[in-house]
Amino acid sequence: MADPSSYRPKPGQIPDSPGVYKFRDEHRRVIYVGKAKNLRQRLANYFQDLAALHPRTRTMVTTAASVEWTVVSTEVEALQLEYSWIKEFDPRFNVKYRDDKSYPYLAVTLDEEFPRVQVMRGAKKKGVRYFGPYGHAWAIRETVDLMLRVFPVRTCSAGVFRNAARTGRPCLLGYIGKCSAPCVGRVTPEEHRELADDFCDFMAGRTGTYIRRLEKDMMAAAEEMEYERAARLRDDVEALKRAMEKSAVVLADATDADLIAVAEDELEAAVQIFHVRGGRVRGQRGWVTDKVENVDTSGLVEHALQQLYGEETGDSVPKEVLVPALPEDPDAVSQWLAGRRGSQVSLRIPQRGDKKDLMATVQRNAQQALGLHKTKRASDLTTRSRALEEIAEALGLDTAPLRIECFDISHLQGDDVVASMVVFEDGLARKSEYRRFQIKGFEGQDDVRSMHEVIGRRFKRYLQEKERTGEWEETPAPTGPVPAPGADTTAPDTTNASDTTTAPDTTTAPDTAPEPDAEPREDDGRPKRFAYPPQLVVVDGGQPQVAAAKRALDELGIDDIAVCGLAKRLEEVWLPEDDDPVVLPRSSEGLYLLQRVRDEAHRFAITYQRAKRAKRIRSSPLDAVAGLGETRKQALIKHFGSVKKLKQATIDEICEVPGIGRRTAESVAVALASTAPAAPAVNTATGEIMEENDGGSTT
Numbered sequence: 001m002a003d004p005s006s007y008r009p010k011p012g013q014i015p016d017s018p019g020v021y022k023f024r025d026e027h028r029r030v031i032y033v034g035k036a037k038n039l040r041q042r043l044a045n046y047f048q049d050l051a052a053l054h055p056r057t058r059t060m061v062t063t064a065a066s067v068e069w070t071v072v073s074t075e076v077e078a079l080q081l082e083y084s085w086i087k088e089f090d091p092r093f094n095v096k097y098r099d100d101k102s103y104p105y106l107a108v109t110l111d112e113e114f115p116r117v118q119v120m121r122g123a124k125k126k127g128v129r130y131f132g133p134y135g136h137a138w139a140i141r142e143t144v145d146l147m148l149r150v151f152p153v154r155t156c157s158a159g160v161f162r163n164a165a166r167t168g169r170p171c172l173l174g175y176i177g178k179c180s181a182p183c184v185g186r187v188t189p190e191e192h193r194e195l196a197d198d199f200c201d202f203m204a205g206r207t208g209t210y211i212r213r214l215e216k217d218m219m220a221a222a223e224e225m226e227y228e229r230a231a232r233l234r235d236d237v238e239a240l241k242r243a244m245e246k247s248a249v250v251l252a253d254a255t256d257a258d259l260i261a262v263a264e265d266e267l268e269a270a271v272q273i274f275h276v277r278g279g280r281v282r283g284q285r286g287w288v289t290d291k292v293e294n295v296d297t298s299g300l301v302e303h304a305l306q307q308l309y310g311e312e313t314g315d316s317v318p319k320e321v322l323v324p325a326l327p328e329d330p331d332a333v334s335q336w337l338a339g340r341r342g343s344q345v346s347l348r349i350p351q352r353g354d355k356k357d358l359m360a361t362v363q364r365n366a367q368q369a370l371g372l373h374k375t376k377r378a379s380d381l382t383t384r385s386r387a388l389e390e391i392a393e394a395l396g397l398d399t400a401p402l403r404i405e406c407f408d409i410s411h412l413q414g415d416d417v418v419a420s421m422v423v424f425e426d427g428l429a430r431k432s433e434y435r436r437f438q439i440k441g442f443e444g445q446d447d448v449r450s451m452h453e454v455i456g457r458r459f460k461r462y463l464q465e466k467e468r469t470g471e472w473e474e475t476p477a478p479t480g481p482v483p484a485p486g487a488d489t490t491a492p493d494t495t496n497a498s499d500t501t502t503a504p505d506t507t508t509a510p511d512t513a514p515e516p517d518a519e520p521r522e523d524d525g526r527p528k529r530f531a532y533p534p535q536l537v538v539v540d541g542g543q544p545q546v547a548a549a550k551r552a553l554d555e556l557g558i559d560d561i562a563v564c565g566l567a568k569r570l571e572e573v574w575l576p577e578d579d580d581p582v583v584l585p586r587s588s589e590g591l592y593l594l595q596r597v598r599d600e601a602h603r604f605a606i607t608y609q610r611a612k613r614a615k616r617i618r619s620s621p622l623d624a625v626a627g628l629g630e631t632r633k634q635a636l637i638k639h640f641g642s643v644k645k646l647k648q649a650t651i652d653e654i655c656e657v658p659g660i661g662r663r664t665a666e667s668v669a670v671a672l673a674s675t676a677p678a679a680p681a682v683n684t685a686t687g688e689i690m691e692e693n694d695g696g697s698t699t
Contacts, residue, residue, distance in 0.1 A: 004061045008047045014040040019071040020081045022089070023064035030089035032060050035078040037329065039069050054294035055570060055583070060093045075332035076339070083306045095269075095289050095303045105283075106131040106140045108153075108200055113189055114161070114182045115196035116154050117144055124311070131203045131282060148178040150214075150236045151199040154192065155179065204277060204315065211237055255279055257320035258308070259350075259359055262300050263366035265595070266571045267291055267586055270370035271304045274362050277318075286369045290586070302327035309340050317341035322350050322359060374596060383589055384427030390590030391536070394582050395575065397562055401536035402426055406597045407458075407549070408540040409439075409450045410605035416613045417445070419454040420605035423534070424597050433532075436608045448544045455537070455552035462533055463556060533561060540598050542567040542574050542581075550576040566598045621647075625664070625671045632659050636668070647672040 019039045023032040036042030046053075046061050053061065072078050086094055107120040111127025119137050124130055144155070154161065156171055156179075164170050164183040174181035182192045202210055218233035259274045269291055275283040287304070295303070301323045309317050317340045327333045330347055337345040350356040388400035404424045411417040423433035441453045537553075539545045546565035553561060564582075565574040571591065572581035584591040621643060622633050639657045640646040646654070646668070654665035 004047050004050070004064070007064070007066045009043070009067065011040065011044070014043055014069070015071055016040040017071050018073070018075050018078045019069050020078050020085060021067060021069040022085065022091075023060065023093075024066045024068070025063055026065040030085070030091050031064055032091050032093040033082055033085045033089065035075075035082040037075055037078075039071070043067065043069070056093070056291070056586070057294045063093075075329050076335045079306070079329075079332055079336045083310045086306070087310070095291065095295055095300065104137040104140060106144065106203065108196055110196065110200075114154050114192050116156070117148075117196075117199065118155060129200050130316070145178075146239045147199065147202070148173070149239050151195050151202070152178055152180040153196050153199050154182060156183075203282075255320060255355075256318045257322055257355070258318050259322045259355075259362045260301060260304055260308075261324055261359060261362040261366040262297055262304070263363070263370040264291065264297065264300065265370070265599075266568070267591070267595070268370065268373070269300050270366050270373065271300065272362050272366040272369060273304075273308065274358065274365075275318075276358075284365075286365070288369065288373050297325040298327050301325055302333060305333060305337070309337060313340055314342060317345060319344070320346045320348075322348065322355060324349065324359070324363065374592065384593070387427055387589035387593040390584070390588055391593065394573065394584055394588075394590060395536070395562060395564055397535070399535065401534070401562070403532065403534045404536045404538060404597055405458075405534040406538040406540065406601040407451065407454055408598070408601035408605040409447045409454070410602070410609040411445060412609065412613060413445065416609055417443075417450060418605060418609045418612060419450060420601050420608060421454070421458060422597065422601045422604055424593075424600075427593055429600060434604055436604070438612075447541065448548045451539055451541070451545045452548040452552045455539075455549045456555065459533075459553060459556050459558055459561075463558075533558075535562065537561055537563045538594060538597055538601075539563070539565045540568075540601055541565050542572070546574045546576055566594050568598075571595065621672050622668065625667050628664065628668070632657075632664075635659060643672070 016038050018035075018037050020033065020035045021039060021043060022030050025031050034042070046057065046067075050058050050062070070081065072081060085091075104119050104121050105124075107118055108129040108131075109116045109118070109127070110129050119140050120128070120130070148155070152173075155173065156164070160171060161183050164174075164181075168184055170179065170181035170184050170186075173179035174184070174186075180187045180192055180195060182189065187195075198210065214233055214237050218230050218237065221227075221230035221233060255276060256278065257276045259276065261272050263270045263272075267290065269289050271287045271289075273285050274281055275285075287307070289300075289303075305321070305323075305327070317337055319341075321337065326347070326349060334345055334347045337347065350359050385400075388402070391397070392400045402425060406422050406424075408420050409417065410420070417439040419437040419439065421435040421437070423430045425433075435458075437454050437457065439450050439453060442449060537549060539549050542565055546563060549565075550563050553559070553563065563576055566572075567574060567581070570583075572583055573591075573594065574581050584594075622628060622636065635657055636646055636654070637643070640649060651662065651665045651669050654660055654668055655662055660668075
């Protein structure tokens with residue numbers, strides 16, 4: 001490990017002008033490339049106290065053995081040089097996007113005497129016009145098949161073309177009218193190139209003019225009683241319209257734009273791009289990258305723009321690029337894009353309307369791509385086994401933790417405090433074992449105290465199950481310290497398990513594989529709720545939450561279950577009674593698994609918390625009336641207009657509502673009379689006190 005002070009340049013040596021810098025290791029390999037408006041200020045940030053640096057930056061500067069820089073005149077030149085050096089040196093600490101698959105393009109080989117339409121993958125070639133990328137090659141072939149009847153361009157390979165020219169007989173497409181057969185001289189090279197140009201214009205989005213021209217020719221042919229030609233033109237128009245329908249209109253103003261969205265976590269980021277031409281989505285692509293450098297969303301966007309347009313020119317760079325966050329120097333990036341295109345390029349964040357809605361769709365695709373990437377890693381048996389072994393080694397466990405339980409606390413400013421428990425067995429989520437808790441021991445916001453309560457309640461149930469089945473002869477006395485004030489010290493009521501747990505997550509289907517025969521079950525055949533101890537308990541949090549979980553286990557006399565916490569800020573793993581965290585390598589499969597467990601617990605907790613809050617907001621005083629269903633509640637509100645007016649009504653007036661008898665009317669009156677008057681609603685914009693006129697929700 002190198003000491004950065006050993007190669008730190010003197011401040012006077014570093015210019016204060018724009019430039020690009022390279023860090024090299026002891027073998028002279030370039031390990032990082034960056035750019036700066038002011039080289040002196042930027043490089044000074046790398047030579048601070050190591051403890052103040054981000055862990056990834058700290059790793060980079062201690063791996064490096066020297067730094068050098070090149071001065072340029074403008075920020076745009078710095079951007080261009082940075083991209084060139086990243087492509088040339090492939091530095092290990094720079095963000096490098098990798099395609100999650102090889103996307104197919106629709107390509108037209110305009111550099112040939114007789115241009116050919118085909119599906120192409122891989123690096124782009126000069127003299128070839130590309131459209132896409134597309135999600136599937138079959139989508140390209142379907143589109144081409146529809147368009148060949150209107151634009152009969154050559155699609156055959158060079159070998160087939162030469163063989164047809166030698167024999168004087170065209171291929172099948174030439175006989176059925178889907179190729180103009182330039183191989184046998186049916187059209188001249190100029191006429192065939194005109195067909196190829198029309199094909200490219202149509203694919204580029206200039207569709208309206210061509211369709212209107214065909215419709216005009218169709219009407220003229222009909223007037224001249226050339227009905228066969230008119231029918232063929234009609235079929236051509238329908239074929240082009242069907243080809244256009246394969247890419248739906250998403251922007252009504254026929255915009256040419258690329259929309260870029262980023263989904264990220266501490267270790268990885270996924271980028272999704274939608275290519276919109278003529279208001280239609282013409283292609284989509286995505287990348288996934290490791291965040292090997294300390295970079296935010298703006299930096300990820302800038303790197304994506306460099307990779308996306310670094311080798312593009314002309315119309316391949318659209319007039320408008322929509323991003324979730326602007327780069328650090330948006331003007332310089334815009335100028336660089338304009339230089340690649342040859343005209344002005346707008347780089348901005350969509351704020352409203354269709355473009356903002358479409359950006360939300362692109363963002364969802366990015367989130368799904370990141371989730372799918374992580375799921376693929378977790379689904380591999382070898383990868384899961386390695387992850388469990390790495391966790392066992394890092395935490396000092398005797399065996400791999402085949403069952404992991406993770407707990408998370410969720411609330412909204414201290415209201416509706418809930419907790420979640422998710423279970424992973426053999427590295428896979430076991431959703432039928434998920435459980436949810438309401439915090440009962442106290443009110444308010446205290447994540448540490450909440451964690452202590454939840455862990456205590458879960459493992460009290462475990463001990464009760466062992467005692468009931470005879471696995472534990474007698475309940476051991478607590479050996480740990482005295483519980484904290486307000487902690488839950490009573491065993492939960494075993495006659496009503498719903499106090500501590502709810503049904504499994506209904507947003508996703510539970511596991512459908514049959515349970516092992518040896519699994520302990522209730523008398524009705526259902527698995528027990530808390531009968532199985534985990535080998536590892538993971539809590540979402542740092543030292544305080546880990547200490548609370550360990551204290552809860554100690555109070556119950558449980559000492560054979562390992563505990564750790566995963567802190568979000570730097571993805572550190574905390575162990576009880578350790579002052580320093582365990583830092584797993586960034587590429588560790590064990591860290592990926594712990595992250596996935598923690599994120600799933602967070603998702604499950606926040607879903608429950610939101611549902612609980614929504615139910616509380618929708619509550620009504622009429623809910624307390626026994627025997628009053630939703631139909632009669634709606635009838636009462638519809639008749640009187642609001643709960644406030646219903647509360648002012650007499651019993652006789654309530655009885656006038658169809659379906660409401662006198663006894664029910666009396667119950668309604670009593671229930672409404674016992675509720676406290678609600679505070680008046682205030683329009684925050686005008687300060688006006690508003691009358692209640694809705695369905696009577698008590699928010």
